[in-house]
Amino acid sequence: MRTVTYLQAINEALDEALAQDEQVFLLGEDIGVYGGGFGATSGLQEKYGKQRVRDTPISESAIAGAAVGAAMTGMRPIMELQFSDFITVAMDQLVNQAAKIHYMYGGKANVPLVMRTAAGSGTGAAAQHSQSLENWMAHIPGLKVIQPTTPYDAKGLLHAAIKDNNPVMFYEHKLLYQTEGVVPAESYTIPIGVADVKRVGNDVTIIATGIMVSKSLAAAEIVKEKGISVEVIDPRTLVPLDEETLLTSVEKTNRVIIATEAVKNSGFSGELVSIIAESKISLKLKAPIVRLGGEFVPMPAQKTLEAHAIPQIDSLVQAVEQLMKEVDN
Amino acid sequence: MKQVTVKEEPTTSIDELEALKKMWQIRIFEETLQELFDAGELYGTMHLCIGQEATAVGGASLLNESDWIVSTHRNHGHCIAKGTDIRSMFAEMLGKKTGTNEGKGGSMHIADLAVGNLGSNGIVGAGFPIAAGAALSAQMQGTKQVVLCYAGDGATNEGSFHEALNLASIWQLPVIYFIENNQYGMSSSIEQMVNIEKLSERGKSYGIQGITIDGNDLSVVSNTVSKAVKKARNGGGPTLIEALTYRHKGHSKSDKLKYRSDDECRQWQEHNDPILRLEKKLLEHNEITSKGIRQLEQSIRQEMADLVASVKLDDEPTKADLWTHVYAEEKI
Numbered sequence: 001m002r003t004v005t006y007l008q009a010i011n012e013a014l015d016e017a018l019a020q021d022e023q024v025f026l027l028g029e030d031i032g033v034y035g036g037g038f039g040a041t042s043g044l045q046e047k048y049g050k051q052r053v054r055d056t057p058i059s060e061s062a063i064a065g066a067a068v069g070a071a072m073t074g075m076r077p078i079m080e081l082q083f084s085d086f087i088t089v090a091m092d093q094l095v096n097q098a099a100k101i102h103y104m105y106g107g108k109a110n111v112p113l114v115m116r117t118a119a120g121s122g123t124g125a126a127a128q129h130s131q132s133l134e135n136w137m138a139h140i141p142g143l144k145v146i147q148p149t150t151p152y153d154a155k156g157l158l159h160a161a162i163k164d165n166n167p168v169m170f171y172e173h174k175l176l177y178q179t180e181g182v183v184p185a186e187s188y189t190i191p192i193g194v195a196d197v198k199r200v201g202n203d204v205t206i207i208a209t210g211i212m213v214s215k216s217l218a219a220a221e222i223v224k225e226k227g228i229s230v231e232v233i234d235p236r237t238l239v240p241l242d243e244e245t246l247l248t249s250v251e252k253t254n255r256v257i258i259a260t261e262a263v264k265n266s267g268f269s270g271e272l273v274s275i276i277a278e279s280k281i282s283l284k285l286k287a288p289i290v291r292l293g294g295e296f297v298p299m300p301a302q303k304t305l306e307a308h309a310i311p312q313i314d315s316l317v318q319a320v321e322q323l324m325k326e327v328d329n
Numbered sequence: 330m331k332q333v334t335v336k337e338e339p340t341t342s343i344d345e346l347e348a349l350k351k352m353w354q355i356r357i358f359e360e361t362l363q364e365l366f367d368a369g370e371l372y373g374t375m376h377l378c379i380g381q382e383a384t385a386v387g388g389a390s391l392l393n394e395s396d397w398i399v400s401t402h403r404n405h406g407h408c409i410a411k412g413t414d415i416r417s418m419f420a421e422m423l424g425k426k427t428g429t430n431e432g433k434g435g436s437m438h439i440a441d442l443a444v445g446n447l448g449s450n451g452i453v454g455a456g457f458p459i460a461a462g463a464a465l466s467a468q469m470q471g472t473k474q475v476v477l478c479y480a481g482d483g484a485t486n487e488g489s490f491h492e493a494l495n496l497a498s499i500w501q502l503p504v505i506y507f508i509e510n511n512q513y514g515m516s517s518s519i520e521q522m523v524n525i526e527k528l529s530e531r532g533k534s535y536g537i538q539g540i541t542i543d544g545n546d547l548s549v550v551s552n553t554v555s556k557a558v559k560k561a562r563n564g565g566g567p568t569l570i571e572a573l574t575y576r577h578k579g580h581s582k583s584d585k586l587k588y589r590s591d592d593e594c595r596q597w598q599e600h601n602d603p604i605l606r607l608e609k610k611l612l613e614h615n616e617i618t619s620k621g622i623r624q625l626e627q628s629i630r631q632e633m634a635d636l637v638a639s640v641k642l643d644d645e646p647t648k649a650d651l652w653t654h655v656y657a658e659e660k661i
Contacts, residue, residue: 062492069462106431107654165657
C-alpha cells in the first residue's frame with residue numbers, strides 16, 4: 001500500500017468527487033491558483049476550471065449562504081473556510097439556515113453542503129487563527145460534525161460527507177496536514193457515525209479527538225514500558241456519535257481519560273463524560289473520569305505558552321499513571 | 330414620509346384582473362389570520378403585508394413556476410403570488426400536519442419548493458446570499474431559471490446584503506434583489522437608519538443597476554420586474570429594485586405603532602393602497618364594474634372562510650413527528 005499525507009488524502013477526495021459527480025463544486029477564498037490556504041485544493045482549478053473550483057471574495061457569510069442556496073437547488077457545494085475561526089462570520093448561514101432548513105421545511109428541502117476548514121493550534125497564529133470550535137457545531141441539531149485524524153479517515157470520511165444529504169462540518173487539523181498514512185488510491189467511503197479503535201488495550205481507555213489522538217497513541221507507547229495497556233478510541237464523528245464503541249471500551253477497561261484540544265469548559269468532552277456517567281457502566285468505574293482539554297484562555301501566540309494551553313503527551317502520560325495509582329490505592 | 334421618486338411609464342405586462350384577484354386573496358388571507366388571532370385560535374407570530382400586495386403580485390407572480398423566490402418574515406403575499414397552495418398555508422398557520430412545512434415552520438418559514446418558493450426567513454438579510462446560491466445553481470446547470478429575492482428596507486443594512494450583491498455582480502448571477510421599502514424596520518424609519526435618499530443607489534457600489542419605483546402601482550412593479558427577469562434570463566446579471574410601499578399594520582402582532590402617526594398611515598392607505606389604485610384604474614378603463622369588484626371580494630372571503638373551516642378538521646402533528654426531518658436520508 002502507498003503512503004500519502006493527510007493533505008494529499010483530502011486533495012484526492014476532492015479530485016475524485018469532482019470527477020464523479022457534476023453537481024459537486026468547490027467555493028472559497030484562494031482555492032484556485034493558490035490552492036487553498038493550506039494547499040488542499042492544489043491543482044484542482046487547473047483540472048476542473050474556474051466554474052467548479054471557484055475563488056470567492058473575502059465574504060464568509062456569502063460563501064456559506066451561496067452554498068446553502070446552491071445545495072437546496074440541486075448542487076453539492078463544498079465550501080472552504082480558510083481558518084475555522086472564520087466560522088464566526090458565517091455563523092448565521094450555517095446555524096440558522098443550513099442546519100434548520102430540512103426540519104423547518106418539513107423535509108421538503110435538503111442542504112447537502114460540506115464546510116471544510118482548518119482548525120486547531122500549534123502554528124503560533126494566536127487567538128483568532130487557532131481555535132477548536134467544533135464543539136459549537138456539535139451543539140446544533142441538523143448538522144453533522146466530522147474530525148478526521150488520519151489520512152485514511154480524512155479521505156474516506158470526506159467522500160462520505162460529500163455524498164451525505166445533510167450539511168456536514170468537516171474539521172481538518174493544521175498540524176495533521178503533513179502527517180502520513182496508508183491510503184488506498186481508489187475512492188472509498190467511511191460511514192459517518194462509526195468510531196475507530198486506534199489502539200487496543202486493557203487498562204485505560206483514552207477517548208481522544210483531533211490532534212489528541214496522535215498524542216494519546218504516543219503516550220500509550222510510553223506507558224507500555226511500565227506495563228500499562230492503553231486503548232485509544234477516536235470517535236471520528238462528533239455528530240452522529242458512536243456511543244456503543246466508546247462504552248464498550250470503557251466497560252472493558254473501567255478507567256477513562258477524555259482528551260480534546262478544544263477548551264474543556266462547556267464542551268464536547270463534558271458531553272462524553274455525561275454519556276458515560278449516565279450509563280450503568282459508570283457504577284463499575286475504578287476511578288473518577290479524567291478530563292484533559294484546552295485551558296480556558298484565548299490561544300496565546302508565544303510558543304511555550306501555546307504548548308501549555310493544550311494537553312501534551314506528558315500530561316497524558318501523567319494522567320494514565322495517576323489513574324492506575326488511584327486504582328491501586 | 331418618502332415620496333415616490335421614479336415612475337416608469339406603465340406597460341401592461343400582467344393580466345390585471347387576475348392580479349386584482351390575487352391581491353385580494355393575499356389581503357383577505359391576512360385579514361382572516363388577524364381574525365383567527367384575535368379569536369385566540371392562532372398560535373405563534375405573524376407579520377402582515379397588508380398594503381404591500383402590488384410588490385408581491387407584480388413580482389413573484391411574473392415568474393415561471395420553475396423560477397425561484399426567496400422570501401422574508403413578511404412573506405404571505407410572496408408565497409401566494411408564487412403559487413403556494415393557500416389551504417396548506419392556512420394549515421401551516423394553524424399548526425396542522427397538512428401545512429406547507431408540516432407544522433414545523435409556522436408563518437415565518439413557509440416554503441414550497443415544488444412551485445419555486447425556496448422559503449421565507451426569520452433572519453433579516455439571510456436570504457440575499459441564499460438567493461445568490463440558487464442563482465449560481467441555475468447558472469451552473471444552464472437551466473435559465475431566475476431568482477427573485479425579496480427583502481425589506483432594513484435588511485439592506487445587514488452585511489449579507491453587501492456580500493451577496495458583490496458576489497451576484499462579479500459572477501453575473503441571474504438574481505433580482507427586490508427591496509420592499511415599506512419605510513420601517515420594525516419601529517425604525519429607514520430615513521433615520523440610512524443617510525442616502527434611495528436604497529437602490531447601493532447597487533452602484535457593486536456594479537449593479539439600481540432602480541427605485543412606486544411599489545404600490547402594480548403595472549410599474551410588473552413592468553420593472555419583467556425587464557429585470559428578461560435581463561437575468563439572458564445572462565445580463567443582477568438588478569436591484571427598490572419599491573416604495575407601506576405596511577398598513579404593525580411590524581408583528583404585538584406592535585402598538587407608537588412610532589408613527591395615524592395621519593401618516595391614513596395618507597398611505599387613502600392615496601397609495603395598491604388594491605384601491607388598481608381598482609380605480611380598472612374602473613376607469615371599464616374593465617370591471619363596482620359590482621364586479623364587490624362580487625370578487627365576496628367570493629374570495631367565502632373561499633377563505635371555507636378553507637379555514639376545512640383546515641380546522643385536519644390532524645395536528647403527533648409527538649413522533651418531533652423527530653422526523655432532523656436529518657435528511659442518505660443519497661441513494
